[in-house]
Amino acid sequence: MNKPTPAIVAQGAVRRLPRTALLLLCIAYVLPGFLGREPWKSADMTAFGYMAELARGATAWLSPRLVGLPPDVDALLPYWLGAWAMQIAPAWIAPDFAARIPFGILLTLALLATWYGTYYLARNPEAQPVAFAFGGEALPPDYARAMADGGLLAFIACLGLAQLSHETTPALAQLCFTGLFFYALAALPYRKLAPAIGGVLGLTGLALSGAPAIATLLGTGGALIHLLDRSPEPDNKKYQFLWAAGIALLTLFVALLASLLDLWRWRIELPEASWPEWRSLGRLLLWFTWPAWPLALWTLWRWRYQLVRGGVPSRHLVLPLWFAGVAVGATLTTGSADRSLLLALPAMAALAAFALPTLGRSVAALIDWFTLIFFSGCALIIWVIWIAMQTGVPQQPAANVARLAPGFEPSFSLLPFLTAVAATLAWAWLVKWRVGRHRAAIWKSLVLPAGGAVLCWLLLMTVWLPLLDFARSYAPLVRRTMIVMQQQPSCVEAHGLSRSQIAAFQFHGHLLMKQAGSQARCPWLIVDKDAAKTLPAAADRTQWTMHSSMRHPSDRNEDLLIYKRTAQKGS
Structure with missing residues (x-):
């Protein structure tokens, strides 16, 4: 016996959130963080460094390098977007701001995809509220719109979204393309062209943004969910297999494309079997996805009888659950846990929205x-x-x-x-x-x-x-270092510096950075203090004299040693 849906919603409870208020809320969230700031350390500055190298033609587009170093994340499309924006932007626009423009668009697309993805999931017949004996229950379009408003609010409310969604890194691109593919699968039973475009862009963009494994998992699971779905439209049943096959072929194409571009990397890092490690992961899961995760768990509990009905999974529950599960799995098995968990937020927000019709007054008051x-x-x-x-x-x-x-x-x-x-x-x-x-x-x-x-x-x-x-930002550290050098040198050698530090010296100091031991014969050498012991293996110490040390004013763990060439040849 199928139990009725737990959602009991009257028409008066699904009045729409004023569009002007929702638009202003999104603008107030998107614009701050993209306007008026410096590139931040370290991932933000690192990604910008690769974009700047591509924009000035100093590295290959299919294999970006920063002073010979490959990126930490084997992505291409995010660096291309920033580089293209820098090349197109007029000279009066700062390069770092120009690089942030496409990423502001990506965040906007992620918000839209979350809203529309939740909307179409709520249109599913199994997600509809209980029909009243004498009418008056919420109409499907109005109910879906109110649920979508709730899903978008839950997405914005997630504490972990704020900083990472405003950085010019592959993580934001991955978030956007995950959201687009999530929308595509949610809307496929009701629309065809827009979901097809969103699916191609989402899955391909996700692979080109450094997450081909996640793209393959999401595509494979999405094809299976669509194949097993109980189609709401009778005419769609005969095409259901074809669409599932299309998703599977798209997934295969994306996997082959990633192989062709050499984007596959083994990144599995199982967490240590220690209490501090698991405690750290637990804390991340608790605060990063707050307040979506408790509402998502409440949804799974209240809708547990609708999760699988008649042996068929309910799309409005299984689809976001699969997306969230893949992202959480990546969080537990990769080094960049927070950036992997970021991809779970659109799906968790959609699940959180389905908790809203089932909340009692006391729970709602506690949240408030x-x-x-x-x-x-x-x-x-x-x-x-x-x-x-x-x-x-x-x-x-x-x-x-x-x-x-x-x-x-x-x-x-x-x-x-x-x-x-x-x-x-x-x-x-x-x-x-x-x-x-x-x-x-x-x-x-x-x-x-x-x-x-x-x-x-x-x-x-x-x-x-x-x-x-x-x-x-690295601007204070670079300014102090430039004062030590007194005049603009022809180039500067580096040893042990991180990619973000190298990018910062090139951007803020307008320095030409070279790896230590090269034939550049630069007049200055900058060494990370922790890498000083390995300097003799990279450069001839007899040619260098210790000049001074430099520390980031707000980071005691970031010390640099400044060396001056004993016999300078140009400066």
């Missing part, structure tokens, strides 16, 4: 109060520390900033300040609206989590941006 206290507290801390930086009062926060970022000089900018004030006032209005009396809407429980996440991210990217740039 916890969110209100948490994000209001975070916003208060941000403002207090900013006031302390500007005025010196309170003394303890000001002293902490001076200790953690020695040499930082606070500055005041009117536009960021006004933006931050407007965001804070908007948060106060949102809290007032939420605690006031208003018509019920199933997405209401995720308004405060999404609004609070946007508020704190926007505050960090406005009033705190100078401090974050000072602490998270």
Whole structure:
């Protein structure tokens, strides 16, 4: 006997979230982080370094190199996008900002894909609410739209999304293309052209962004889910096998393309069988996907009888569960756990949306109060520390900033300040609206989590941006090093520097970097302190004299040694 769906939703509960408010929320989330900042260490700066090398024609497009070093992530498309943007952009646009433009578009596409993916999953007949005896239940299009609003709010509210989704790295490209393929599979029973385009772009882009294994797993599982799906349209049943075969062929094509471009790499790193390692992974899973993961688990519990009905998996549950499972599996078996977990967020947000029609008032109230206290507290801390930086009062926060970022000089900018004030006032209005009396809407429980996440991210990217740039960029370190060199050298040799450090010296210092031991005969040599012991094997120490040491002002673990050539030949 099939149990009825747990969703009991009246038509009055699916009123749409005002489009203007939703659009402003997305704009307030997307733009900060792409505007007005320096490239951050280390993945952000590293990726930009490869883009800059491609843009100026210093490396091959199919095999990008940075001073002879291959990228950590064997991706191509993200570096191409940034390089093309830098080449197309007019001269008055800063190269680092030009490189961020396509990535802002990728984040926007990820938001759209999450909304439409959740929408079409909610259109599934098995996802519909219980039909009332005398009518009045939510209409399918209105119900799906309200669920999609909730899915998008859950996506934005995820704490781990903020920073990684605003960096110019392959991780953001992977997120976007995962979202596109997720949308394609969700919408395939209802649309054909747009899902076909989204599927091709999503799976191919995912492979070209350094995740061919994940693309192959998602494609294989997606083909099987579509093949076993109970089609909502009778006319689609005869084409169901053909579409599943098409997804399988696309997956095979993507795997062959990755092989042709040599993008396959063995990256499996099983976690150590130790409590600290598993505790670290557990903490990452808990905070990174908050608040989507508890709602997703609640969905699986409340909809457990609909997970498989009559031996057929329910698309609206199995599809996001497969996407989230693949990403979590990659998180547990790869070195870059947070960037792998990022790919689970669209699917987890969709699963979280299906918890909304089943939440009781007490649970919804608990979410609201916890969110209100948490994000209001975070916003208060941000403002207090900013006031302390500007005025010196309170003394303890000001002293902490001076200790953690020695040499930082606070500055005041009117536009960021006004933006931050407007965001804070908007948060106060949102809290007032939420605690006031208003018509019920199933997405209401995720308004405060999404609004609070946007508020704190926007505050960090406005009033705190100078401090974050000072602490998270290499610009202060490069400026100090250039003062030591006194004049622009013809080139600089490097030993033991990370890819991000090399890229930073090339971008901020406009230096031509060479590997130590090359025939360049550069007048200066920069060595990472931890790699100083291996320097004699790479360069002739008799030709170099220790000149000075340099430390990043906010990172005690980042020490550089500056050597000067004993017998210079040009400078």
